[in-house]
Structure formats: structure tokens, C-alpha cells
Amino acid sequence: MCTVCGCGTSAIEGHKHEAGGHGHQHDQDHELGHEHHHHHHQDDGHPHQHAHDDHGHDHDHRHAADGSVHGKGIAGVHVPGMSQERIIQVERDILSKNDAYAAENRRHFDRNGIFVLNFVSSPGSGKTSLLVRTITDLKDRVTISVVEGDQQTSNDAARIRETGARAIQINTGKGCHLDAHIVGHAVDDLAPEPGSALFIENVGNLVCPAAFDLGEAHKVVVLSVTEGEDKPLKYPNMFAAADLMILNKADLLPHLDFNVGLCVANALRVNPRLPTLTVSARTGEGMEAFYAWLEASAARRAARPKVA
Known part of the structure; x- marks a missing residue:
């Protein structure tokens, strides 16, 4: 789930790269704290390795008393028993991790x-x-x-x-x-x-x-x-x-x-x-x-x- 907007499944869940007609499937662990390495190739032709924590995403939905399903993003409807503070913290963690990747x-x-x-x-x-x-x-x-x-x-x-x-x-x-x-x-x-x-x-x-x-x-x-x-x-x-x-x-x-x-x-x-x-x-x-x-x-x- 994208906790920022409360929709569907994370953009990084089982995402595929397709280059030159060939697909590449990347399945990743979505728990906070999972470490993932990738390389950028610099001018000298040598890979520059970086270690990062992957994004963390919750994948469940909450069901209200009327049977409707609400996403967990802060734009969604508050459901009793669902901690908005925890949601906000998860969103901050996700965005801070993304910002680190973006800076790289x-x-x-x-x-x-x-x-x-x-x-x-x-x-x-x-x-x-x-x-x-x-x-x-x-x-x-x-x-x-x-x-x-x-x-x-x-x-x-x-x-x-x-x-x-x-x-x-x-x-x-x-x-x-x-x-x-x-x-x-x-x-x-x-x-x-x-x-x-x-x-x-x-x-x-x-x-x-x-x-x-x-x-x-x-x-x-x-x-x-x-x-x-x-x-x-x-x-x-x-x-x-x-x-x-x-x-x-x-x-x-x-x-x-x-x-x-x-x-x-x-x-x-x-x-x-x-x-x-x-x-x-x-x-x-x-x-x-x-x-x-x-x-x-x-x-x-x-x-x-x-x-x-």
C-alpha cells in the first residue's frame, strides 16, 4: 500500500523494469530496515556502491462498520482503533528514505x-x-x-x-x-x-x-x-x-x-x-x-x- 495516499499496493512491490524488450522482475522485502544495495556507474567506469534501507509499506486495509474499505493514508477516513500518529510516522519514514535515494x-x-x-x-x-x-x-x-x-x-x-x-x-x-x-x-x-x-x-x-x-x-x-x-x-x-x-x-x-x-x-x-x-x-x-x-x-x- 502507498501509505501517503492510502491506495493499492506499493509502487515498488514486485515492480518490473523492461528494457530493450526484455522484462526484469524485482521482488523486494518491504519491511522497514531491510537493506538493499545497488550500483551507479560513474565516469571512471567503476560502479559506485550504496547501501540503503528499503521503503516500508503496510499492505492491509481497514474496514469500517458499514463494510466500506478505507486506505490508511492521512487523506483517508479515520477509523476507530487505527493510529493516525503511527501512519504519519510511517509516511515520514518512507519519504525520508525516498529523499535519501533522490539525493544519491x-x-x-x-x-x-x-x-x-x-x-x-x-x-x-x-x-x-x-x-x-x-x-x-x-x-x-x-x-x-x-x-x-x-x-x-x-x-x-x-x-x-x-x-x-x-x-x-x-x-x-x-x-x-x-x-x-x-x-x-x-x-x-x-x-x-x-x-x-x-x-x-x-x-x-x-x-x-x-x-x-x-x-x-x-x-x-x-x-x-x-x-x-x-x-x-x-x-x-x-x-x-x-x-x-x-x-x-x-x-x-x-x-x-x-x-x-x-x-x-x-x-x-x-x-x-x-x-x-x-x-x-x-x-x-x-x-x-x-x-x-x-x-x-x-x-x-x-x-x-x-x-x-
Whole structure:
């Protein structure tokens, strides 16, 4: 169970990496305190080994008197006999462990000059189409590889590979988000080139991915104009955590009753420093502005002092 939101099974329970058409199953112990080792390959070609505690997750649900089932996240309904204090502590433990993995990922990315974007959105916003368009248009300017996150199938990774880019698929099963531990293993397998860009397409969900740092340089929230203008107000944590909002499917605006100005205003109420770009991944409208933002952000990141 993801105790942060109270949903389903942990994203790391029996997760699968699928690279180059081959699936890799990783079954892990979920008790707090279980130690797991993984490697990052550094510039000198030698693996850098790290030991970490795995995430701890409870997998049961609580049943109320009326027979309904409630998740154990703090957003769920309080059930007598269920300790909210314990739940909060478990959530803090999980997030602190994730932050340690994310810091390790970030050090690896910075040492190797890999610029990482974490794309987050609700399902159907057009994230994959946006990535396909970006990779196709920028293939002569930057090398891009992709970590794809979905509950099932390798469809999106296959679409990415059709562009010629390298991609690895992570299937989370019932899990609602990627975490830094999973991404670290995927990056080990994918081995993005030094000086390249890495795109992480998170599981379609505007809730949990907001809480999980993956070691990225920036979170990019993608919102389709087919969704409501009030999405930033309904899911404020995600928009507060983002460094860029992309309004996608702009080619549909003439056919919709969607107020772009109101949507942007709502996003700024949540995050006053959030820039917005309006694009169409299908037609290419506005995409050059995104590419300019991407390249400028990557240059600023590269100019930062390298971590030890």
C-alpha cells in the first residue's frame, strides 16, 4: 500500500523494469530496515556502491462498520482503533528514505552532467506525445533517453523507441507513482550518456508523484486543455512542486470552453513563480518555446558547481 495516499499496493512491490524488450522482475522485502544495495556507474567506469534501507509499506486495509474499505493514508477516513500518529510516522519514514535515494540519484546526475526532467500529469494529458515530439525535433541537438512509468504495458516505451531514443519501462502494478529507488535501478540499466538529457514520464496521477523527489532537476506538470481550469486548485501540491506548467492540446482550444487565463491564474495562486507554456504536441504549436526553456534550464544546471 502507498501509505501517503492510502491506495493499492506499493509502487515498488514486485515492480518490473523492461528494457530493450526484455522484462526484469524485482521482488523486494518491504519491511522497514531491510537493506538493499545497488550500483551507479560513474565516469571512471567503476560502479559506485550504496547501501540503503528499503521503503516500508503496510499492505492491509481497514474496514469500517458499514463494510466500506478505507486506505490508511492521512487523506483517508479515520477509523476507530487505527493510529493516525503511527501512519504519519510511517509516511515520514518512507519519504525520508525516498529523499535519501533522490539525493544519491541527483549526485549521480550532476557528476555526469545528465539533465533530468520529471514529467507529471493526470492520465491522458499527452505526456508521451509531448516526449515523442520533443525527441524527434531535438534529435540533432541533444541525446535524450527516457524512463517510462505505467501500471501495466510497455506501450509508451515502444512509442519512445520508435523515435530512435533509448527507453526503459517500469511497470508499477497497483502502484500510483515512481519513487527514487526504482528510478535509481532503472538508470543503472539504462545508463544514459554523460552530458545527455533524461526524461522521466511518471505514472498518470496528480497526487502521489508530488511527494516523491526522484533526483530530477525539475518537475514539469502537463495539463491538457480538455481538463478543467480548476485542476491547479484541486491538486495544489503537484502544481506547487512543479517548475513549469505545460498546457497541452492547444489545437483543441477553438472547440472547447476552456479559459487559459483562468487556468494560469489558478496555477499562480498555488505557485506564484510557476511559468506556463501553451503548446500542441500534435501540431508543434508552441513547442519551440518549450525547447528554449529546456536548453536554457540545462545550461544553467551545467553551470552550477559540481558536487563532490
